[in-house]
Amino acid sequence: MKKFALLLSCLLLAGTAFSQSELTLKTRSYRQQHERQLLDEFRGLLAIPNVVYDTAGIQKTAGYIADMLKRRGIQPQLLDGRTKGVPPAVYGEVMVPGATKTVVFYAHYDGQPVNPNQWAEGLKPFEPALYSGRLDAGGQPVSLPKPGEPINPDWRIYARSSSDDKAGVFTILAAYDALLKMNVKPTANLKFFFEGEEEAGSTHLNEILERHKDKLKSDLWIICDGPVHQTGRKQVQFGVRGDINVELKVYASKRPLHSGHYGNWAPNPAMMLARLLASMKDDDGNVLIKGFYDDVTPLTELEKQALTRIPAIDERLRQELGFGKAEGGGKSLAELLMRPSLNINGLSSANVGKLAANVIPTSATATLDLRLVLGNDARRQVQKVIDHVVAQGYYVTQKESITDEERAKYPRIARITAESGYNAQRTPMDLPIAQTVVKAVQSTVKDNIVLQPSLGGSLPLYLFEQILKTPTITVPVANHDNNQHAENENLRLQNLWDGLETYVALMRL
């Protein structure tokens, strides 16, 4: 206990109010003189469609990033794995004579799918637009200021990936550019690695890491993804949850039926799905699937204590988000994010609203995502879901089309398919290099930064540990209210400016 307390104080020492470093002030002044140029390059990046499944868009985005590297005097390389025709990682490196450390900076350039119809009127996912504030807080469109004119840092820029994660790509490259322009030398060898398949579960990242093991040798990966703390404080995260998506489809009649002529008799797949989903959680949001919380590696004392120091924002956040009662039976958000979770991403069966018709649908689908913590295994977690569905009397298959024989034989039929997900990862908080990172980030601000044992979100960081034997630390930049993964994704400009100062400091570790 004593040892942990001591280590924690060391870490937290970094978290007590330092004065901001000269480098930070210098970076700020540089940024203030170049805001319009910075914004223009970022807007160019945002204007390129980057949905992870859109091959042409992904190629174009990779090309734009390669050009950004070239403009900074870095020779870009596209790193493939064994599998061809999948998004490459865009890579570049800056070797610093005399450097004793090598740090890889990671962000991903692909984005989540978009349904343009769900975006607010006037917004298009790939036409970046400036607003005076959050749309749902009365933000209005603003036009781009002339070069040299001041830009209000509370403005937001709306576009898919403005936060997740082109903000990461841009922050890293803008920070390096700032060093060049300010004539400040990095103190470590810098490597830049921009993934293009993160939102599809990083299916081929393992191949790329395996194939380029030597090139990617380093002491640390710094991951620029996700939002800073909800208080607006800067944050350092020592791990991530794992993630795997599961699609659950329930089948009933082969053809849609008139709900009047067959309504009490033919089974309704939407109701079957509702019952199945309802069986998975209790009223407090606890997952009822057998063994769901097994395999969990307990938190270390250091992690437990760090959790208690995270500013409590639950009540403020609940009000801001506008819902009455959180799940979890009174546990804090910070605690709950350290558990495996089951979330319904979407539901669909026939139509609702104006398109609704009086039918019994033929099938009903839910997309789930399972977040994993240290100790969980993605495949094993999916198997628990499958076992649960089987235990509710279902025949479970992976096939899309169900044969007449199967239909005759099984009263309840479900299709469960899983994307290739990945496991959680946590870097021990007491590693010396972890403390160095914490100090660097703290050097850029007066407020105590927030130290999180694990992000609630996911990145395939276990791969770096497994394949490269290298620790990872995540240092996010985006605002927490960024609508990441959804319609109306946005980035608050001050977060970009703050991120620039953070990453300049991280290049002088």
Place this chain on the structure above:
Amino acid sequence: MKKFALLLSCLLLAGTAFSQSELTLKTRSYRQQHERQLLDEFRGLLAIPNVVYDTAGIQKTAGYIADMLKRRGIQPQLLDGRTKGVPPAVYGEVMVPGATKTVVFYAHYDGQPVNPNQWAEGLKPFEPALYSGRLDAGGQPVSLPKPGEPINPDWRIYARSSSDDKAGVFTILAAYDALLKMNVKPTANLKFFFEGEEEAGSTHLNEILERHKDKLKSDLWIICDGPVHQTGRKQVQFGVRGDINVELKVYASKRPLHSGHYGNWAPNPAMMLARLLASMKDDDGNVLIKGFYDDVTPLTELEKQALTRIPAIDERLRQELGFGKAEGGGKSLAELLMRPSLNINGLSSANVGKLAANVIPTSATATLDLRLVLGNDARRQVQKVIDHVVAQGYYVTQKESITDEERAKYPRIARITAESGYNAQRTPMDLPIAQTVVKAVQSTVKDNIVLQPSLGGSLPLYLFEQILKTPTITVPVANHDNNQHAENENLRLQNLWDGLETYVALMRL
């Protein structure tokens, strides 16, 4: 009991194998000589978009039907109620000197909404297409035969409303045309009434009936809508269930949230909806909403006995539809259709499949339809659903947008809105005019026709009883496997030919 048994035998007498009448054979020969002309006029009708909410399409459809009346020497009239700008009924009449009876023939010309993306490749809802059989049984496109060439009666014509209910409109007008061409006089005064708002719940039908009470005076309304019995036998129905649609929307956070960062803590509206829906029915499909089966008027002895004579088709139908187990704990389809029901028409929350993203959605919606039997009241039935949702801890509103105060005050918020539905109606099976109808339909076929106390589906027939004090009897023509209300709606041509013979007989009551 004796009295009931006697009446039933009278009714069933009509149901014993008669030889087909001369009139039927004459009609058949007429049809065989005019198949291509009949089909052309029907195809013209099907080609006009008639989605009930599409004002332009509805007007055009009404115009086409008015022209059909004119071609038959009948002066068409467009009947409005008080409310302007809603679909009119298309009306025409043929007064027969010396006739002692007046019969109104009803069908509706509007159709259910269409989602063209859900239709099979190559099919468009308003481009009627001939196929050699059901699509899902290997049916292939066939081209229109030349005039005079035989048409295979097992062919299907695919289009929205090919069955529901342009088949009704066309059958009635084709039958009258056949009488004209065959030089056979109707024995009763004939009135034709084609409604244009049935699929929207016949919201203004009461106004039209009130306003044109005198014009619509008659001894009987014959309703041409719905499918014949699943055995293919002709059918006479003495009533319908009522129907009311309810939309249920559950709200959670104001903005979509990243499922990783908030996944165990922020409530998920899709899960809330699933739990709510699951609470409404037990595993056998019995509705658990308090009082749901109250208010039901018991069946008469005659109706009970008629139910037992309906051919058992459950097992064959279950196999054909490809599901393993029916709801209802072993009760027959015929019995179950005499109960009030609750059906989920559709579900929606965020996205599934390729568009799915790792988010916690902001809301989740289900469209329900409630079928009502004699004794139920539509508003009262909806109130039971509202009371149930309230009993699950929800604050229920009708407003689309929820205020911050409401969000702060209520942990669970649902919006429940209902369209204007209508109640059930049943005509006593022992009315003399009912027996006359049964005899006329039976005169056209050798097989016993099926007598149903009530259709499972709905039509606003209670209005005729309430406003006009006139009984209704439904005589359907469509095939049972017609995908009515859904994608790939179709009509088997033999059903059109059979219907023609039925309706010629019904015009000689």
